[in-house]
Amino acid sequence: MNLLEIKDLHAEVDGKEILKGINLTVKAGEVHAIMGPNGAGKSTLSAVLTGRERFNVTKGNIIFKGMELLQLPAEDRAREGIFLSFQYPVEIPGISTVNFLKTAVGEHRKYKKLPPLSGGEFLKMLREKMELLGMDNKLINRSLNEGFSGGEKKKNEILQMAVLNPTLAILDETDSGLDIDALRLVAQGVNKLKSPDNATIVITHYQRLLDYIVPDVVHILYDGRIVKTAGKELVPELEKYGYDWIKEGLS
Amino acid sequence: MTELENIDDSYFECKVNGLNTKCVTVNNGLFHPKNITSDLPEGVHVCSMKEARSRYSDIFECHYDKVRRSSDVSENNDAADGVFIYLSAGVELEQPLQILNTLGSETSFSGLQRNLVVLGKGARLTMLVCDHTLSGVEFDINNLTECVLDDGAALDYYEVQNQHAATRFENKLLVSEGRASLLDAMMITLYGGEIRNHIHVALNKSDADCNLRGVYILDKKQKVYNFTYVDHRAPHCSSHEHFKGVLDDAAFADFMGCVRVRPDAQKTDSYQANNNLLLTPFAKVHTSPQLIIDADDVKCSHGATVGQMNEEALFYLRSRGVGADEAKLMMMFGFAHDIIGKIKLQPLREEIDRLIDKRFRGEFSKCHNCTMNCNK
Numbered sequence: 001m002n003l004l005e006i007k008d009l010h011a012e013v014d015g016k017e018i019l020k021g022i023n024l025t026v027k028a029g030e031v032h033a034i035m036g037p038n039g040a041g042k043s044t045l046s047a048v049l050t051g052r053e054r055f056n057v058t059k060g061n062i063i064f065k066g067m068e069l070l071q072l073p074a075e076d077r078a079r080e081g082i083f084l085s086f087q088y089p090v091e092i093p094g095i096s097t098v099n100f101l102k103t104a105v106g107e108h109r110k111y112k113k114l115p116p117l118s119g120g121e122f123l124k125m126l127r128e129k130m131e132l133l134g135m136d137n138k139l140i141n142r143s144l145n146e147g148f149s150g151g152e153k154k155k156n157e158i159l160q161m162a163v164l165n166p167t168l169a170i171l172d173e174t175d176s177g178l179d180i181d182a183l184r185l186v187a188q189g190v191n192k193l194k195s196p197d198n199a200t201i202v203i204t205h206y207q208r209l210l211d212y213i214v215p216d217v218v219h220i221l222y223d224g225r226i227v228k229t230a231g232k233e234l235v236p237e238l239e240k241y242g243y244d245w246i247k248e249g250l251s
Numbered sequence: 252m253t254e255l256e257n258i259d260d261s262y263f264e265c266k267v268n269g270l271n272t273k274c275v276t277v278n279n280g281l282f283h284p285k286n287i288t289s290d291l292p293e294g295v296h297v298c299s300m301k302e303a304r305s306r307y308s309d310i311f312e313c314h315y316d317k318v319r320r321s322s323d324v325s326e327n328n329d330a331a332d333g334v335f336i337y338l339s340a341g342v343e344l345e346q347p348l349q350i351l352n353t354l355g356s357e358t359s360f361s362g363l364q365r366n367l368v369v370l371g372k373g374a375r376l377t378m379l380v381c382d383h384t385l386s387g388v389e390f391d392i393n394n395l396t397e398c399v400l401d402d403g404a405a406l407d408y409y410e411v412q413n414q415h416a417a418t419r420f421e422n423k424l425l426v427s428e429g430r431a432s433l434l435d436a437m438m439i440t441l442y443g444g445e446i447r448n449h450i451h452v453a454l455n456k457s458d459a460d461c462n463l464r465g466v467y468i469l470d471k472k473q474k475v476y477n478f479t480y481v482d483h484r485a486p487h488c489s490s491h492e493h494f495k496g497v498l499d500d501a502a503f504a505d506f507m508g509c510v511r512v513r514p515d516a517q518k519t520d521s522y523q524a525n526n527n528l529l530l531t532p533f534a535k536v537h538t539s540p541q542l543i544i545d546a547d548d549v550k551c552s553h554g555a556t557v558g559q560m561n562e563e564a565l566f567y568l569r570s571r572g573v574g575a576d577e578a579k580l581m582m583m584f585g586f587a588h589d590i591i592g593k594i595k596l597q598p599l600r601e602e603i604d605r606l607i608d609k610r611f612r613g614e615f616s617k618c619h620n621c622t623m624n625c626n627k
Contacts (some may be wrong), residue, residue: 072562074569084570092567094587107577
């Protein structure tokens with residue numbers, strides 16, 4: 001089943017066209033990697049998928065679980081199962097991770113017309129997810145991302161992902177700012193959350209993260225278009241030759 | 252205001268859930284005759300200012316108006332009454348002492364109130380002052396509280412201001428600190444018409460510390476002024492100030508904080524910050540942090556910000572499925588909780604968090620087991 005279908009997607013920011021006709025289909029159970037040089041439009045694509053208002057879609061559409069995704073506000077997209085692990089998670093003073101997640105879970109359940117979880121039920125679920133990811137509860141009582149190290153922020157993103165249980169997770173440069181131990185831990189978390197019903201899009205510059213999260217399909221995004229799609233064997237090739245041969249092949 | 256049969260005789264006990272306070276009521280500036288203070292532990296003396304003049308004449312004569320005179324704050328010596336608190340040396344009152352300042356009248360009312368708090372050497376006290384209006388008429392109120400902290404004394408002072416919009420409230424807290432004494436004061440302005448808080452702290456002897464914190468939440472045309480003056484008169488003292496405000500509609504706030512470091516006050520450590528969150532283009536803030544430094548070996552810093560809701564943070568919350576309105580409320584709550592989180596008494600902290608949450612949601616912020624049946 002096609003979870004996500006992006007058809008001829010064009011998007012601009014401040015009048016400048018960044019995405020120039022993206023076509024992408026993601027099936028349930030798959031892991032897709034989107035690679036490409038700086039400025040190719042990788043982060044714009046994730047912003048458009050999650051509903052950032054400052055990105056203006058000028059053409060094309062996105063079908064997610066059979067719905068017109070672009071008609072939904074950001075919060076409804078999240079409630080329908082889209083999750084973005086931010087490249088730079090935002091620090092929010094005064095709100096603890098545990099309270100934030102409790103509110104978020106409450107809003108998801110309200111949207112799905114499910115009864116709210118009691119405080120005890122929520123904490124039990126949170127503890128199970130933390131155990132699954134091998135996290136201690138040091139972080140969850142602190143203000144959201146405030147003063148967190150790069151690794152702590154990314155671990156916190158993965159914990160949020162585990163709690164919200166998305167059908168489509170987008171990891172935007174999740175490897176940036178991580179040392180090798182944190183990278184492994186985060187990747188293990190993502191792998192544990194994988195199921196035949198959900199899918200993951202990994203956006204990255206480097207091979208590093210893809211050694212741990214092995215993609216089924218690899219796309220190369222260049223100048224607002226997907227210029228090459230192949231299997232995971234494309235990753236070491238890119239690492240070896242860089243992006244220049246792609247650029248040259250196009251010119 | 253119809254439910255109260257006799258407003259002038261209004262007397263009610265306020266209970267913060269889980270917080271066992273010793274409560275005294277002051278109605279329209281007068282120490283309520285129904286207050287029972289005979290059950291206080293030895294060395295803890297609480298009575299009306301009128302009674303204190305004769306009953307504790309030594310202490311009264313020694314301290315009354317002294318702190319006020321050494322500051323540049325105008326007097327309100329015509330005040331008929333108020334609360335007198337005296338803790339003998341070494342005495343600690345474990346339960347917080349709550350002062351419930353209530354205002355109730357059928358016609359517009361102007362009033363004065365004068366309080367004196369004297370903590371002997373090493374004495375420790377937590378005060379919770381609640382300012383309430385019980386009827387909808389105009390009030391014009393002038394309160395002055397002097398606190399004298401002898402060497403090693405510690406005062407935790409929380410004031411919750413929750414008055415209706417037709418109230419003009421001039422509120423002065425003047426503190427004199429002795430050697431190695433500690434003041435922790437927090438002004439929580441939930442609701443009011445025009446509130447002017449003057450906090451004046453004199454660090455008279457070495458190694459004294461003070462923390463001044465404040466939160467103000469304003470909407471409509473409410474106005475709040477916080478004037479602080481911290482006078483470092485002795486070496487090795489520290490002062491930390493942090494005031495934060497959330498302003499909606501056409502509200503106005505003014506923060507003017509002055510830290511004065513006298514020539515003898517070497518090794519002073521002082522920090523002052525004021526942050527403001529404006530929710531509309533019509534809300535307005537004046538903030539002017541000031542330092543006057545006459546010593547050469549000190550560490551002093553200050554900062555002020557006036558800004559709007561962080562769009563990046565809002566999107567982050569929305570991208571997790573939190574609706575836009577709820578996300579804004581979370582951000583506002585988090586902004587205020589930065590200060591509220593510093594309340595040491597957990598039940599009070601939780602109660603104030605609840606009140607602030609209600610306030611932001613536009614609900615009537617009264618404590619959830621309040622016995623009053625008033626409406627703002």
